[in-house]
Amino acid sequence: MEILMSLVIGALxxxxxxxxxxxxxxxxxxxxxxxxxxxxxxxxTMGGLKRGAAPLLxxxxxxxxxxxxxxxxLTAIVISFGVTAFFLVLAYRAYQELGTDNMDEMxxxxxxx
Amino acid sequence: MSLxxxxxxxxxxxxxxxxxxxxxxxxxxxxxxxxxxxxLLFTYFLGFLPITRNNxxxxxxxxxxxxxxxxxxxxxxxxxxxxxxxITGIGALVVLYSIFYLSKEKESLHNFYVYxxxxxxxxxxxxxxxxxxxxxxxWELTSISSFLLIxxxxxxxxxxxxxxxxxxxxxxxxLSMLGGILLLSLMGDTFSVRELISQAGELNEHPLFLFAxxxxxxxxxxxxxxxxxxxWLPDAMEAPTPVSAYLHSxxxxxxxxxxxxRLSPIFAFSGYWFWIVGAVGIFTLFWGSLNAVKxxxxxxxxxxxxxxxxxxxxxxxxxxxxxxxxxxxxxxxYTAATIAAVFHLINHATFKGSLFMVVGVVDHETGTRDIxxxxxxxxxMPVTFTIAVIGxxxxxxxxxxxxxxxxxxFFTGMIQLLELNIFNLQTWGLLFPILAWVxxxxxxxxxxMIVFKTFxxxxxxxxxxxxxxxxxxxxxISPMILAALVVVFGLFPNLLxxxxxxxxxxxxxxxxxxxxxxxxVHISHWHGFSTELLMTIGVVALGALMYVTLSKxxxxxxVFPGKVSLNNLYDTSLxxxxxxxxxxxxxxxxxxxxxxxxxxxxxxxxILGFTMWTENAFTFNQNNLAPIGVYExxxxxxxxxxxxxxxxxxxxxxxxxxxxxxxxxxxxFFVIFRAPDLALTQLVIETVSVALFLLCFFHLPQLxxxxxxxxxxxxxxxxxxxxxxxxTLMAISAHSNKMFDSISSYxxxxxxxxxxxxNMVNVILVDFRGFDTLFExxxxxxxxxxIFGMIKLRLSKKGExxxxx
Numbered sequence: 001m002e003i004l005m006s007l008v009i010g011a012l013x014x015x016x017x018x019x020x021x022x023x024x025x026x027x028x029x030x031x032x033x034x035x036x037x038x039x040x041x042x043x044x045t046m047g048g049l050k051r052g053a054a055p056l057l058x059x060x061x062x063x064x065x066x067x068x069x070x071x072x073x074l075t076a077i078v079i080s081f082g083v084t085a086f087f088l089v090l091a092y093r094a095y096q097e098l099g100t101d102n103m104d105e106m107x108x109x110x111x112x113x
Numbered sequence: 114m115s116l117x118x119x120x121x122x123x124x125x126x127x128x129x130x131x132x133x134x135x136x137x138x139x140x141x142x143x144x145x146x147x148x149x150x151x152x153l154l155f156t157y158f159l160g161f162l163p164i165t166r167n168n169x170x171x172x173x174x175x176x177x178x179x180x181x182x183x184x185x186x187x188x189x190x191x192x193x194x195x196x197x198x199x200i201t202g203i204g205a206l207v208v209l210y211s212i213f214y215l216s217k218e219k220e221s222l223h224n225f226y227v228y229x230x231x232x233x234x235x236x237x238x239x240x241x242x243x244x245x246x247x248x249x250x251x252w253e254l255t256s257i258s259s260f261l262l263i264x265x266x267x268x269x270x271x272x273x274x275x276x277x278x279x280x281x282x283x284x285x286x287x288l289s290m291l292g293g294i295l296l297l298s299l300m301g302d303t304f305s306v307r308e309l310i311s312q313a314g315e316l317n318e319h320p321l322f323l324f325a326x327x328x329x330x331x332x333x334x335x336x337x338x339x340x341x342x343x344x345w346l347p348d349a350m351e352a353p354t355p356v357s358a359y360l361h362s363x364x365x366x367x368x369x370x371x372x373x374x375r376l377s378p379i380f381a382f383s384g385y386w387f388w389i390v391g392a393v394g395i396f397t398l399f400w401g402s403l404n405a406v407k408x409x410x411x412x413x414x415x416x417x418x419x420x421x422x423x424x425x426x427x428x429x430x431x432x433x434x435x436x437x438x439x440x441x442x443x444x445x446x447y448t449a450a451t452i453a454a455v456f457h458l459i460n461h462a463t464f465k466g467s468l469f470m471v472v473g474v475v476d477h478e479t480g481t482r483d484i485x486x487x488x489x490x491x492x493x494m495p496v497t498f499t500i501a502v503i504g505x506x507x508x509x510x511x512x513x514x515x516x517x518x519x520x521x522x523f524f525t526g527m528i529q530l531l532e533l534n535i536f537n538l539q540t541w542g543l544l545f546p547i548l549a550w551v552x553x554x555x556x557x558x559x560x561x562m563i564v565f566k567t568f569x570x571x572x573x574x575x576x577x578x579x580x581x582x583x584x585x586x587x588x589x590i591s592p593m594i595l596a597a598l599v600v601v602f603g604l605f606p607n608l609l610x611x612x613x614x615x616x617x618x619x620x621x622x623x624x625x626x627x628x629x630x631x632x633x634v635h636i637s638h639w640h641g642f643s644t645e646l647l648m649t650i651g652v653v654a655l656g657a658l659m660y661v662t663l664s665k666x667x668x669x670x671x672v673f674p675g676k677v678s679l680n681n682l683y684d685t686s687l688x689x690x691x692x693x694x695x696x697x698x699x700x701x702x703x704x705x706x707x708x709x710x711x712x713x714x715x716x717x718x719x720i721l722g723f724t725m726w727t728e729n730a731f732t733f734n735q736n737n738l739a740p741i742g743v744y745e746x747x748x749x750x751x752x753x754x755x756x757x758x759x760x761x762x763x764x765x766x767x768x769x770x771x772x773x774x775x776x777x778x779x780x781x782f783f784v785i786f787r788a789p790d791l792a793l794t795q796l797v798i799e800t801v802s803v804a805l806f807l808l809c810f811f812h813l814p815q816l817x818x819x820x821x822x823x824x825x826x827x828x829x830x831x832x833x834x835x836x837x838x839x840x841t842l843m844a845i846s847a848h849s850n851k852m853f854d855s856i857s858s859y860x861x862x863x864x865x866x867x868x869x870x871x872n873m874v875n876v877i878l879v880d881f882r883g884f885d886t887l888f889e890x891x892x893x894x895x896x897x898x899x900i901f902g903m904i905k906l907r908l909s910k911k912g913e914x915x916x917x918x
Contacts, residue, residue: 003738003845010841011756012837013837017714018829021833029806030769033776044782044788045848049739051739057865064873067860068856068877075878075885075886078794078892086900088805090903
């Protein structure tokens with residue numbers, strides 16, 4: 001299962017990088033979304049996918065899955081959400097102010113250097 | 114902190130007071146207040162003469178950074194005292210001269226005297242420091258104050274050019290010297306010059322020895338304008354003439370000489386020292402004098418003549434090093450070279466200082482320094498003419514002036530080289546006396562040019578801005594004193610020999626002077642019909658002949674095109690370096706964010722792939738894998754489909770929805786991987802994110818609302834596949850190398866026992882690792898405030914209009 005997940009994560013990252021290299025600002029943000037999904041799945045996979053009960057003591061199982069990666073991912077999800085929301089509003093404001101979403105047109109011109 | 118330290122720091126203290134004198138007492142020329150200090154210092158340093166006469170020294174020390182072995186140790190021996198007397202003595206004369214040279218009304222005098230005092234203090238620090246780091250600090254301070262003084266008239270373009278050039282070259286040398294100092298301290302484990310001298314024998318065998326020597330010499334050669342670093346000195350002539358007289362003839366350019374002399378006891382045992390210092394010096398002498406003849410500006414001639422004379426002193430110091438290899442001889446003839454170097458050092462300071470002041474007088478009274486416009490001034494300025502004759506004849510090496518004596522001693526030193534049979538001198542040794550002699554002929558020619566092109570010949574009033582007349586008395590006092598010294602030292606050289614020259618020479622070659630002994634220094638005018646005398650007669654004869662026929666062969670200089678010069682090399686290489694740096698930066702900093710991302714990703718692939726390859730790090734281990742169920746396969750298929758949809762989608766809307774699909778699939782993964790909290794959070798957050806994406810999509814500007822298919826680029830595909838492959842390989846490899854068990858058994862065991870909760874993830878988040886949560890809350894708060902600010906705050910004009918609407 002871990003090998004399969006590694007391949008899925010690789011595919012997520014590859015497509016994320018591909019999107020981030022494109023011109024459109026929205027696609028870049030979609031790429032960052034895929035990138036964070038890949039990272040979250042990587043954390044949980046590397047924590048080991050051994051079958052066990054959910055990390056709730058009420059289950060009274062013999063073995064539980066590792067709770068630590070889950071806590072880490074939960075933190076990461078919230079942070080990446082905050083950053084993504086900020087980026088999206090930034091992109092929205094950039095559309096409003098600059099009238100473009102093409103990254104090639106957004107490069108600083110030399111007169112401003 | 115002793116009186117000696119106070120003496121070294123007093124110019125800095127005085128520099129702080131200068132602006133108050135300038136603003137407070139406008140009616141009196143600020144220079145009069147400044148003049149007091151160098152006179153006081155000069156008399157104070159004269160008090161050391163009885164001590165150094167017996168080859169003893171005064172040492173005072175106080176700690177600066179004791180933990181690094183850096184202290185401020187002031188050390189006065191013969192060599193240091195000689196320089197200190199030169200600095201304060203000529204300093205006093207230059208300040209006096211500048212009072213009459215610089216106008217009280219037109220010039221910003223406070224700047225001038227602050228810079229000059231800074232320089233004086235820095236120079237005293239250089240020559241009286243025993244600690245190499247302190248010496249380096251003062252050394253750079255001389256570079257900075259010299260930079261400020263050259264650009265004193267900063268509204269002139271040539272001044273700024275000259276200042277920048279001298280700064281670049283001398284700081285280049287200064288930094289090299291710092292490298293050499295650090296290497297020395299690595300080898301000898303101390304920064305103190307005297308402690309290093311005591312271990313000279315061991316240092317000599319150290320593998321870093323040669324590097325330290327070359328780096329230190331780079332510093333000395335750039336400061337003392339040796340070939341090929343002399344090019345800054347002619348451009349430094351844009352400074353006011355008192356500055357040229359003080360810094361660029363008598364003191365700062367001798368800092369390199371001082372360094373070479375001071376470190377001779379450490380380095381001179383090596384044959385390389387002899388060759389490098391001797392050969393560079395003698396070639397500089399030759400080259401400087403050759404170039405001086407073609408100058409038309411009086412200060413230009415003097416600048417090249419300074420270069421040439423510094424080369425002379427440097428070559429004598431190099432040759433003097435030979436003395437250390439023959440210490441078995443009873444009467445060591447090679448110590449004569451060191452004595453000659455010290456003697457000429459004093460002589461050069463006197464006659465060159467007076468010549469610069471003479472040129473300043475001529476410039477001041479006629480408005481030009483161009484020898485093509487000058488001529489026939491003898492009738493107008495008889496006093497100036499007399500001083501010029503004394504200075505120039507001494508420089509040319511004519512009796513009865515002091516230049517004659519040191520020139521004879523110089524020839525002696527060069528001829529004695531022929532008797533030397535070490536360092537492969539048999540083959541190349543003959544070049545030294547030949548270059549010395551040819552250099553002397555040209556020295557004679559340009560010395561005559563200074564006097565006769567200026568003061569004799571035809572008077573050309575139509576080319577002059579002012580009607581020439583004799584300078585004010587105050588302006589002539591300083592050059593008269595210096596000219597008088599030239600004559601006095603010329604007639605009674607033994608006034609100096611045991612008071613100044615002997616202690617200084619003994620400090621340069623201490624290993625040859627036993628306790629209580631003194632070097633025998635006796636300078637006599639007449640020593641028979643020797644080879645040296647014949648050489649001098651030859652110099653005068655050929656020099657006079659060539660001067661008379663100057664107009665016939667001066668055109669030879671134009672044979673060499675102006676483009677083949679070191680100045681041109683400096684200018685073009687500076688320009689090429691600037692252009693090169695600009696185009697290099699331009700080529701990779703192109704402003705496209707995509708390019709920078711490609712750099713980052715390619716580097717990521719490269720460094721990770723390289724490490725895996727070289728360390729043989731990839732492992733594949735099938736143990737410990739979880740089984741694959743049907744659900745997982747279904748989810749993998751869905752997520753793959755989502756990815757493909759995003760990549761292939763024609764419209765942005767499709768890719769946003771596909772991204773949502775991927776996010777929900779991830780939360781389903783969390784469900785089957787037994788992570789209920791993650792699944793919940795992921796579901797909610799994915800929903801909000803997709804809503805935000807749709808908001809952005811809705812607000813796309815009208816213009817670019819075209820549904821575009823993403824441009825297909827092979828490079829992007831390669832880079833992204835590489836990143837994906839790398840991450841996959843890394844993940845597989847990391848999973849196959851489990852080093853030790855998880856620490857989570859502790860959480861499982863203690864979640865209820867110690868933290869009174871049953872949901873392990875939540876207990877970790879708020880109890881075991883609550884700090885993470887605190888700051889993750891802060892991140893959300895900052896993001897929220899940031900978004901609010903971005904939407905509400907409109908500072909641009911466009912924004913204000915939008916608000917009004």
